[in-house]
Amino acid sequence: MIKLEGKSVFGGVAIGPAAIFRKTDTTVRRETIDDPEAEIVRYHEATEKAKDELQKLYEKALVEVGEDSAFLFQSHQMMLDDLDYVESVENIIRTQKTNAEYAVATTGDNMAEIFAMMDDAYMKERAADVKDVTNRVIGVLSGVSGSGMNASEPVILLADDLAPSETVQLDKSLVLSFVTRHGSTNSHTAILARTMNIPALIGVDYPEDCEGKMAIVDGAAGIIYIDPDEKLLAEYREKKNEEQKKAELLEQLKGQDNVTKDGTRINIYANIGGVADVASVLENDAGGIGLFRSEFLYLESEDYPTEDEQFNAYKKVAQMMAGKKVIIRTLDIGADKQVDYFDLDKEDNPALGYRAIRICLTRDDVFKTQLRAIYRASHYGTISIMFPMIISMDEVRRCKAMAELVRKELDVEGIPYGDVELGIMIETPAAVMISDELAKEVDFFSVGTNDLTQYTLAIDRQNPRLDDFYDPHHPAILKMLKMIVDNAHAGGAWAGICGELGADTTLTGEFLRMGYDELSVSPSMILKVRDAVRNTNLSA
Numbered sequence: 001m002i003k004l005e006g007k008s009v010f011g012g013v014a015i016g017p018a019a020i021f022r023k024t025d026t027t028v029r030r031e032t033i034d035d036p037e038a039e040i041v042r043y044h045e046a047t048e049k050a051k052d053e054l055q056k057l058y059e060k061a062l063v064e065v066g067e068d069s070a071f072l073f074q075s076h077q078m079m080l081d082d083l084d085y086v087e088s089v090e091n092i093i094r095t096q097k098t099n100a101e102y103a104v105a106t107t108g109d110n111m112a113e114i115f116a117m118m119d120d121a122y123m124k125e126r127a128a129d130v131k132d133v134t135n136r137v138i139g140v141l142s143g144v145s146g147s148g149m150n151a152s153e154p155v156i157l158l159a160d161d162l163a164p165s166e167t168v169q170l171d172k173s174l175v176l177s178f179v180t181r182h183g184s185t186n187s188h189t190a191i192l193a194r195t196m197n198i199p200a201l202i203g204v205d206y207p208e209d210c211e212g213k214m215a216i217v218d219g220a221a222g223i224i225y226i227d228p229d230e231k232l233l234a235e236y237r238e239k240k241n242e243e244q245k246k247a248e249l250l251e252q253l254k255g256q257d258n259v260t261k262d263g264t265r266i267n268i269y270a271n272i273g274g275v276a277d278v279a280s281v282l283e284n285d286a287g288g289i290g291l292f293r294s295e296f297l298y299l300e301s302e303d304y305p306t307e308d309e310q311f312n313a314y315k316k317v318a319q320m321m322a323g324k325k326v327i328i329r330t331l332d333i334g335a336d337k338q339v340d341y342f343d344l345d346k347e348d349n350p351a352l353g354y355r356a357i358r359i360c361l362t363r364d365d366v367f368k369t370q371l372r373a374i375y376r377a378s379h380y381g382t383i384s385i386m387f388p389m390i391i392s393m394d395e396v397r398r399c400k401a402m403a404e405l406v407r408k409e410l411d412v413e414g415i416p417y418g419d420v421e422l423g424i425m426i427e428t429p430a431a432v433m434i435s436d437e438l439a440k441e442v443d444f445f446s447v448g449t450n451d452l453t454q455y456t457l458a459i460d461r462q463n464p465r466l467d468d469f470y471d472p473h474h475p476a477i478l479k480m481l482k483m484i485v486d487n488a489h490a491g492g493a494w495a496g497i498c499g500e501l502g503a504d505t506t507l508t509g510e511f512l513r514m515g516y517d518e519l520s521v522s523p524s525m526i527l528k529v530r531d532a533v534r535n536t537n538l539s540a
């Protein structure tokens with residue numbers, strides 16, 4: 001048994017096999033091998049494994065999307081048995097004494113080129129299939145699955161680090177816990193772990209040979225045990241049961257009011273990254289969605305999501321929430337959330353760079369497409385829009401002008417839309433200092449304490465070395481929070497907090513005292529915050 005210590009990102013206990021996330025690196029290197037026949041056997045074994053994967057995908061697709069779409073996976077299986085393909089791979093390995101990865105990649109490239117040159121449109125399209133199936137075999141050969149995670153049962157996922165673009169591809173139903181070597185407690189992987197309500201650790205230097213071994217993660221203590229003995233396993237199974245019992249007690253708060261002992265009410269909403277999170281929002285009885293991080297729709301796509309694709313996602317969320325408020329934050333990429341097809345330049349200081357509203361205000365096409373999709377969806381529920389990273393009145397006016405232009409266009413086209421509140425995130429010190437003026441321009445403020453702490457304390461939220469300095473309880477932040485809510489109310493706007501601090505139950509009483517109208521937290525934290533509200537007495 002080995003015991004490794006790291007830093008806790010989210011509490012809880014997870015027990016299961018360890019799996020190492022490997023970056024999807026499709027660059028294939030040519031290597032000379034001594035035993036071509038053994039390499040050919042390795043190639044055939046990988047092909048069989050790839051076919052098994054495809055069979056599972058076929059069966060899943062058959063249930064979820066029907067025969068026509070599922071057929072694709074069968075055709076991929078057939079391609080792997082194609083005699084020309086197999087002979088080409090074997091020939092390259094035998095005659096050139098190269099590794100199987102190289103032989104498969106070369107064969108795939110050649111075949112794809114032949115298909116691409118054909119006149120027939122259908123055959124042309126097969127080039128992409130050959131590439132896809134080739135990448136799958138290379139993935140198996142090099143131990144890298146499509147999503148970077150090789151698992152068919154729930155696992156404790158160990159990774160060097162996870163970028164938001166990688167986490168969106170994970171099959172989350174198979175992740176029991178995240179454990180990373182790098183990353184910071186304020187990163188988006190940490191936020192994801194909280195949303196999923198699973199234990200997570202950072203700063204753990206795990207050995208490479210722990211793949212497949214049994215492991216226990218103690219999220220609160222910041223410990224992972226690999227290969228635990230039976231005694232420890234039994235102890236942690238018991239701990240997990242106790243956690244389950246506590247969760248059941250919180251369950252009793254479902255359907256109850258968010259009201260203090262002396263009668264002060266507050267809205268408790270949820271933060272989400274996409275349609276899939278709505279189930280846990282409903283499950284945990286949130287009053288609405290206070291932050292829909294819409295950039296995850298862009299991170300999940302290979303290209304700019306179209307107006308219709310976005311409309312369908314926003315409409316679905318609005319309909320599932322059945323009239324409860326859904327606050328959609330417009331695109332907030334840049335900094336740690338990089339999207340390849342935006343082709344953003346590398347920057348020396350990305351957190352202070354071209355991100356969020358700065359991109360939208362210089363990319364009318366992107367901004368207008370998103371606003372049209374949101375307005376169209378607003379006809380199907382109660383939707384509000386909020387703009388991130390605001391620093392000036394001018395930016396707010398430009399955002400509002402674009403929203404007005406979109407409404408006018410929809411009027412002309414006869415497309416209906418609802419009554420949409422417009423708000424801004426207060427996450428820069430500049431916005432705090434002019435919040436008296438900003439409040440008169442918008443319907444609401446939502447404080448992004450993650451970025452506000454980063455910019456106020458001059459601490460990169462992504463830098464793990466600074467975790468101990470990153471103090472969201474710093475008096476500067478608490479004073480700002482009071483100033484923001486006072487200015488909001490004086491200017492006729494309501495105010496909420498959607499950064500991670502909103503879920504800090506040691507401050508719930510303080511937020512209520514300050515006069516906040518709403519706290520938006522990870523779905524897993526809703527009932528805990530409700531419990532804290534109901535145990536507060538402001539007149540005591």
Ligand code: PEP
Pocket residue numbers: 291293332427447448449450451452498499500
């Ligand atoms: C924040 O900055 O507090 C926030 C809610 O936004 P994000 O974490 O997505 O930057």
Ligand code: MG
Pocket residue numbers: 388427448450451
């Ligand atoms: Mg932010």
